[in-house]
Amino acid sequence: MLRFHFTSDDLARVRIAPGADPMWETLLSAHLVNELREVRTFGVWRSRVVADLPRLALPYLHLTPPRGYSPDFLTPADGTTDFADGLDGVLFTHRDRLRTDIDRLCEQKDVSTWASDLRDGLVKAVDGLGATMSAYHAHAIEPYWARIRAAVDADLMVRARVVAMSGVEGVLSSLHSTVTWDAPVLTIDNPTVDRDVHLTGRGLRLVPSYFCWRKPMTFADPELEPVLLFPIEHCVSLVGAPGADQRAPLASLLGRTRAAALQALVQPATTSGLARRLGASLASASEHATVLRRAGLIRSTRCGNQTSHELTALGHGLLSGSPA
Incomplete structure (x- = not known):
């Protein structure tokens, strides 16, 4: 179980992201590309992405295994709705954070020489990170971004109505089928995690996500800004072939x-x-x-x-x- 412990100050500081976050969508979509079993909702999108995936995008996939840990620095804590701004945040990650996150990744898998160089903050490796993330995003996310953003915007409209009718606690109670709000604790049913996050007045940022598909998730590092990603409802055919004229x-x-x-x-x-x-x-x-x-x-x-x-x-x- 993942448990967020609220104070009254935290409830007053709950906020919802203003739109789809391209850094989280890029990361979580990479989990799906790396996923061996079929995920029906994303099947058409995944098959098209995998069919002609650029070689330059492959190093990014090496950092984003479908299970376990992906480096927190790949999704800047302050959030964004613009990929270029988010990428700048990733590339300017402090060397200590790079080392901590890559070391944690090494605990669950072998990493490439490039990832080891990235751990040490070598300029060539950091430049390579920018190139591989840009290549993956341009291929797997950008052609579909309007549809992804529209789906997230629709979810945000629903949340706004819930806030108007039931307040923040109404939103917390209706995030996802795995989420339970029993004041002052928000519990996410996740059998692979047993963790308590004490918000201590920092509040919680809620981020609706198109590619978050199993259950809500957060940063591995509890010292980072408290964030909760949660899945939106999907139209199965929403993300199809880019440029297809269905009209x-x-x-x-x-x-x-x-x-x-x-x-x-x-x-x-x-x-x-x-x-x-x-x-x-x-x-x-x-x-x-x-x-x-x-x-x-x-x-x-x-x-x-x-x-x-x-x-x-x-x-x-x-x-x-x-x-x-």
């Missing part, structure tokens, strides 16, 4: 952009979120949403100064080609 049958009926808007709302979004997904202006996204709503394909809900949009049964049916 073609709808384009002649609705128009290309409006068909794209309907497809984008497979995961609910605010008007501004829809604009980001379409690469359109806020006014344009609002206009498309209005037309889709009048056609009965989406429903819109006002919450404060934002409007959230989601597909109706008719909208889902039109996308799937099935009757509502």
